[in-house]
Amino acid sequence: MSGKGGKQSRSGGGRKGADDQEEEEQPLQAVLIADSFNRRFFPITKDQPRALLPLGNVAMIDYTLEFLTSTGVQETFVFCCWMSHKIKEHLLKSKWCRPTSPNTVHIITSDLYRSLGDVLRDVDAKNLVRYDFVLVYGDVVSNIDVTQALQEHKHRRKVEKNISVMTMVFKESSPGHKSRCEEDDIIVAMDTKSQRVLHYQKTQGLKKLQFPMNIFHNGSEDFEIRHDLLDCHISICSPQVAELFTDNFDYQTRNDFVRGMLVNEEILGNQIHMHVTKDGYGARVSNLLMYDSVSSDLIRRWVYPLTPEANFTDREGPPCTHSRHNVYRGPGVSLGHGSQMVENVLIGCGTSIGADCHISNSVIGSNCNIGDNVTLDCAYVWNHVTISKNVTISQSVVCDRVEIREGVRLNKQCVLAYNVLIGPNVSLPDGTVVSMHHPDEEEEEDDDEFLSDGDADASQSKEKNKQKGFNPAEVGVEGKGFVWKTSSLDDTDDEELSQCLWGLVLNPDPESDSEASEPDDPDDPVIPSPEMDDVKVFELEVLGTLQRGLEENIGCDNLVVEVNSLKYAYNITLREVMQMLTRVVLEFPFQQQQGVQLSAAQYATVLLPLIERWAPLFKNYVKKAQDHLDCLSAFEEHFLEQEKHWPAMIKVLMSMYQLEILEEELIMRWFSQGATTDKGRQLRKNKGVGTLRTRGCRSSSSGWRRLRTSHQKTNDADEETVDLKDCLWAFRWEGGSSSAVEVFLAIAQLFPDPEKMQYITQCHDRAHASAPGMALSK
Template identity: 30%
Template sequence: MSIKRKDDIIQAVVVADTFGDEFLPLSCDIPLALFPLINKPLIDYTLEFLSLGGIEETFLFCCSHTDAIKAHINQSIKDKAGWSLTMKVNVIVSESCHSFGDCLRDLDRKGILRGNFVLLEPGTLSNIKLLPIVKKHNETSNKDKGAAMTLIYQEAGRDEEIVTAVNSNGRVLFHRKLGQNKERKVEFPLEIFLENSSVSLHHNLKDTHIAICSPSVLPLFSDNFDFQTKDDFVRGLLMNEEILGSTVYCHVTRGSNFGGAITNWRMYQSISHELENNWFYPLQAPILGKNGVVTGEKVTLNDNKKISNSIIGDNVTIGQNVQIENSFIFSNTKIANDVIITRSIIGPHCHIKSKSRITTSVIGQDVVTENEQFIENSLVQSTQPENCEETDKLGKKAFKLRLESSAEIGDPPVEESDDEAFTDSDDEELSYTQSPVPDDTKLFFTEVIDSLTRGFEDELRCENLILEINSSRYAYNVTVKEVNFNVIKAILIMSLRFPIGPQYFSQFVRLLSFFAPILKNYIRNEGAMLDSLQAIEDVAISNENVNEKWVMFTMKWFYDKDFVTEDVIMEWSKSLDAKSRFYGQVKPFIEWLEEAEEASSSDDE
């Protein structure tokens, strides 16, 4: 009888936290790991998948809601859940971690992983057979001592498109996640074709958010603090392959093998329906739907004829003449008569009072609406948020939540035609040329705009982008003033890349709102405010297509958001050439400020 050595045990790491605001306000009260997925906690599907896949020991890394997750795992073990019979689960707690990369660095310090391991990003579930892929990764590692990671992709990406180039051995030569940007043009480095006899290009792949890792992965994260996500890791290894001496491979699954992660509400809906339709077999939901509707235990339905394509949790009471469409109602919620809910998430322990209408919104835990209340395109929580405005209060236990990292819900659409926003030379290519600058500053600016463009396209956290910018700053001989100027200028230049049309300024607002945390980080004093105004001036002067409307809009946004003050604007305007084209563009805004000041003075008198 052979005894398995500890080093032969197949281990997995599951990071439980998202470190973002994708699931606010519900994630304030419920960890993603315990989100109900067809009335069963998400983590149960993940652990069942790992157990069926042959994993013998899993480390569940938690940074928030740790007590709730621990209690659920302990209760599942007591209840003899299927995964608990064949797999050991260890809950690792570290509340000081603020990113996926921080978690892996902490694991490296703890030294608890003994060999190759399976790495799962937050919210992952799958039915992919892991052991053959682990075996293949081991064989690859024996041939290529620098093999760090095997990425697992699924063919025919419908939700997240990956463009990658691999050689005949499956080694990744180029990798890019297209995200939500509309740009479909991808430029491949010429050297990957010159240096490899065979290159396969894939453009229809979906990231399963599962990877097989060599022991070198954790030290690589520890040695490179700017690796905050798995994508950062892959990008860094491909860019610095000769320096780091590490390579990345990929494995593409086909057929009935499915995998994915709940990274946002769109993916929550998509995976819920895939699970409901048995696409993840042998993973199964505890209850099956009927006619597009799934209902949990102890659900009171006075009339279910008007409920479609929705999932109803346990202990939910639904009144008469209620319409629910394409929505998720979490457990212990009460919905009164004559309520209409469409394309929304209703959290647990909520009370939706009679004749309320909720559409395309997320309602947090314990929210109580008022009678006949209309909620649209909103995030609503039961407690009052910081800097709450009067219009955000919907009731004693209902408050709108506004996020700095995205465009505010309810911003009025831009009605003016963008033909008015630019001069008649719209058909000409916008010029992004800048005044001659020292080489270091020019290289710094190039890296900043590359980082910001990638961050906006992939919706990366602004905190991570700030780390990248600061790293670039120390790599080049640039001053604080040059950092402030070039960061603001890079954001403004990105706005000129949007297509000219009726939605231009809406897209501009979305861009500025997304980068608001970065603006707040660098515009900290009057000197930085002056740098921002000079950046606006430089972009306007360097691009003849930009006219008064663009300048007025940009100045007013920075002023309204308190990134620049009236005093600094007035002092800066005195240095402008009164005969210049730019002064003519900014003059209406200066006059508007002066009129507002005079009106305020007369009111005080």
């Protein structure tokens, strides 16, 4: 991996043609996570990493690499943690590491990776990705053509100045379809036009769904809430994704990242988009239920061209043959007299099957020996397995080198891990899991998971487990193996083991049931909402931040960082930030002059310099039209509570307009919305504020600019008079519902010096001489 360049800026100048040429020359990269960082397949994965488990007699990671290569990926970084030496050995022997491979594979191993977040932080630290890249796990099986999704992602980043950091790929799939895993079931809200993700939530265990109100006020003309999507776990990422994981150490999974980006979208300016396809196949083998589903789809050729006879891994020897009813037979397979392969059956090379066997919807690995009168239905038998006569297996997994003696029956969803021996004449109940590892080993798993093979303590622990012996009642008189109870899975610290290998809920979250329970008893104690507490605490924290900023002369850039940190800490929406900031600033003079009753003039004298000082802080949050209206709403709410300071309101409003915190058009829109209370209507009739009336009086932008100019001029009376006259002409009256007196009273409010009234009168006289209809009333 030598010769890797540092991070490159995408905002630099240069000729457009050169930029387009550079974009075309960018190689497509991929980050493949060859570790699930969970224990869904325990105890199977105590002996073999999930990425190497056979799926249709091919290692899972080979399907993922084939998908990436067919997509056009030219460079893939494979990150390994658990049993990394086995993954590395497999890849070095595969076609992916040959000099002729179109996809250069780099293998990166570390015992320190504990999550997707750790991997992407390492990607950022080592500057591995320089352009947009594809992010997948090593258990993803797909034949989706993501070319269009890549083009859409690049176009958005080019047009919208790189605000889109991720595009997630989804496949249309109706609820309840077997390819949709319960634990990965999702509901998504999206902007129909831009495909921007507005809300993303997993639905597992939820009796009802909750949606944030901001998705209904995000400015989208049309949005959809969809529950017909399958998350393919394929993400097209910008290089900023790795940087964002570095900046946010609490991001451990992709779900953490997506949730963080959606919650903080307005602040960070980053967006997540989605691409929905109706064609192709995409799924992640997240548990044995999905293993069963994807294996079945492979045999039924839904993942074409990734079919069992394709030999896309370039294995030595002839490939298997495909015949009617999706029956696949590898080279060297022998079939006894009277045996039937009904449909959807795959048999690996060198396997021998006895007489009178009945096999359907099953996969059998290589070099297996199956006796007479054996029934396999939805069975997954891996390599080097020996099955004696009169055995029945239904919807179960049998791992490598397992021996099943005569007369054994495996009921649904049983798992026999590596090297187990069962029988004879024993029936395993549904969901039985047998492993050569004792369940007690799980207690030391967190401590010795990454110890070397020669660790003395680990060896002693394993020896003690062997001495405990096997239970003949569970595994048969000749059996070897320990039965893993449901409690063995639940006792681990990893909360994901609340579900078993097959993805079934063992201990449903009691909170989920309570959501659908009966209404609360009126006698129950009322618990205050934590969200409301957080908002109040946030307001106090912002007040303290501004006070400290004033005392220590902290710049607005640093204040923005601190306010953003508070927003994240208390999970506050951008609208609440806007309202709380406005409220805190407007109330700040009272905090400075505690115990002193401020007049309207004194209040304005203290407040206006503060607004000017913190104008950049306001501008950081007041950007969109709705932001202005939210700010004005908080502005009005404050003055409704401070009636004696109404005379100062027009000065404060004018100051915020002059500092370009608020725009004239949006001030007018706010005023025209009207008030819902008598006090609000009375406030709008206040002298000065009344000039904002739009029913009968509209202001042109030039008029407001001249009004502002005249307010700023104090030395040249003649110029001021002329500007006041121009201000008058800038206002237009319709229908005679407003009189010129309202305008002059507003101007007088801005120029309270009695001497200036002479100029106002002169201005009126000149205007009246030209337009008698605009005369002041007596």
